[in-house]
Amino acid sequence: MDSKTTKILTIAVIVIVIAAALTVFFVMNNKDDKGKTSLGSGRLLVYGNADNDDYYDEADVDLIKKIADSGNWDSKKNPFADANNDGKVNQDDVAYMQNFLKGGKGKMYYIDHYGNTSYFNYPLGDRKIAVVGSSSGGYHGLIAGQMLGFYDKITAADSSLRTMDESIYPGVSKLKDIGNYNSGDIDTTVENIMTAGCSVALGGVYQPVYDAMHQIPGEYDYILLYTSAFIATGGGPDVVAKTMTMGVLLDCADEAREYVRYYDDIQSQVKKAASELKNMSYVICYNTKNAVTTHIDTVANDGSCAGDTWMIYNHLPMTDIADHSGKNYYEVDIETVLQWDPDVIFVVVSGNTAETAEEAKAVFEERAAYFSESRAYKSGMVFGSYYAVMGTVIGVSQLNLLASYLWPGSFNEEAGWDTLQKCLDDTLINHIDVRKSGYTYLYRMNAKA
Ligand SMILES: [Ca+2]
Ligand SMILES: [Ca+2]
Numbered sequence: 478m479d480s481k482t483t484k485i486l487t488i489a490v491i492v493i494v495i496a497a498a499l500t501v502f503f504v505m506n507n508k509d510d511k512g513k514t515s516l517g518s519g520r521l522l523v524y525g526n527a528d529n530d531d532y533y534d535e536a537d538v539d540l541i542k543k544i545a546d547s548g549n550w551d552s553k554k555n556p557f558a559d560a561n562n563d564g565k566v567n568q569d570d571v572a573y574m575q576n577f578l579k580g581g582k583g584k585m586y587y588i589d590h591y592g593n594t595s596y597f598n599y600p601l602g603d604r605k606i607a608v609v610g611s612s613s614g615g616y617h618g619l620i621a622g623q624m625l626g627f628y629d630k631i632t633a634a635d636s637s638l639r640t641m642d643e644s645i646y647p648g649v650s651k652l653k654d655i656g657n658y659n660s661g662d663i664d665t666t667v668e669n670i671m672t673a674g675c676s677v678a679l680g681g682v683y684q685p686v687y688d689a690m691h692q693i694p695g696e697y698d699y700i701l702l703y704t705s706a707f708i709a710t711g712g713g714p715d716v717v718a719k720t721m722t723m724g725v726l727l728d729c730a731d732e733a734r735e736y737v738r739y740y741d742d743i744q745s746q747v748k749k750a751a752s753e754l755k756n757m758s759y760v761i762c763y764n765t766k767n768a769v770t771t772h773i774d775t776v777a778n779d780g781s782c783a784g785d786t787w788m789i790y791n792h793l794p795m796t797d798i799a800d801h802s803g804k805n806y807y808e809v810d811i812e813t814v815l816q817w818d819p820d821v822i823f824v825v826v827s828g829n830t831a832e833t834a835e836e837a838k839a840v841f842e843e844r845a846a847y848f849s850e851s852r853a854y855k856s857g858m859v860f861g862s863y864y865a866v867m868g869t870v871i872g873v874s875q876l877n878l879l880a881s882y883l884w885p886g887s888f889n890e891e892a893g894w895d896t897l898q899k900c901l902d903d904t905l906i907n908h909i910d911v912r913k914s915g916y917t918y919l920y921r922m923n924a925k926a
Pocket of ligand 2: 560565566
């Protein structure tokens with residue numbers, strides 16, 4: 478028997494095992510049994526990070542020891558002191574944490590995108606990663622891989638990602654093809670991940686893929702951390718916490734902290750200036766395709782929101798005046814937006830970016846023109862960005878430049894461009910000239926570029 482035949486047979490057997498395991502899983506799974514865990518007060522949401530700071534280290538071991546010795550565990554204040562997630566803090570947790578710090582194997586528990594407790598079979602080691610999800614979602618995994626330094630471990634991707642821009646996602650067309658993710662056919666996705674030789678997958682947030690990967694005998698994992706700035710319905714960590722958490726799971730905590738340093742710097746610059754700025758009202762109109770209706774990205778009353786909303790709402794002194802009572806994403810008549818009469822309209826365009834700034838400008842001008850009857854348009858206050866930048870980990874790098882457009886007297890435009898350039902240079906593998914690129918294009922009316 479040649480090795481290819483052996484491989485195919487092995488996969489066939491594995492697939493049968495998965496199918497059997499999935500049947501058991503779907504019978505036994507009861508979502509109500511999955512309790513919500515406190516997100517803690519920190520932003521590194523890995524069990525074992527007892528002191529809630531940005532480091533997963535010996536200081537946590539010391540605190541777990543102290544808590545175990547005292548017999549008094551405040552599970553609200555130090556939720557992650559329970560390193561092995563068994564509901565108690567004792568010497569087992571000390572040993573559990575020490576094992577990971579020595580690079581030992583085990584289930585590392587963390588808070589996932591939904592705010593639930595999930596686990597990863599630590600460490601990543603030399604395992605290969607597949608990126609799952611369509612071109613409008615899966616690219617988050619490709620960006621995280623570049624930013625955190627695990628891009629070379631990504632060897633397979635969703636079909637739709639493989640056709641994305643090589644200048645932003647180098648080598649993406651050569652990744653093994655795992656087909657187009659289809660929520661109705663998880664078995665095929667999992668089978669294709671395995672056939673591609675990957676045992677770890679990430680990208681979009683797909684709980685059924687996570688569940689299916691964990692039903693396979695051996696160490697198979699889906700990482701339920703969506704490095705979009707999207708906040709899940711019902712609550713969950715923000716993009717900073719998700720990045721920090723992914724950093725520990727995949728042994729790239731230093732790179733994750735470097736991102737957070739950027740984030741903290743930019744946030745403090747904007748916040749410092751914000752107190753003196755005139756607050757403006759806004760509405761985000763997403764992927765508007767005609768002059769009659771548009772979709773709205775907003776913060777729903779349950780706190781859920783898409784990444785572009787989170788970046789703007791959470792950092793700039795602006796008030797979202799869309800109706801928050803329903804979903805975080807819904808369709809309205811453009812007439813309704815005119816009635817809301819925001820100071821600013823943001824036109825955000827989905828993940829597929831233009832190559833050059835000129836091309837992007839044409840895309841955004843067309844979208845902006847749908848709002849030509851608005852006060853915002855008439856006063857030159859329509860701005861725009863691609864969701865692939867503003868809604869993702871790198872969105873924060875655009876905030877200074879955007880602030881310079883909104884409050885030209887308080888923010889320096891050149892400094893905004895420089896911040897964006899430096900952040901992209903430090904994040905992406907290829908150099909991109911942010912002033913000429915369509916990808917990082919930030920639209921403002923009457924701009925030259
Ligand atoms: Ca810590
Ligand atoms: Ca414990």
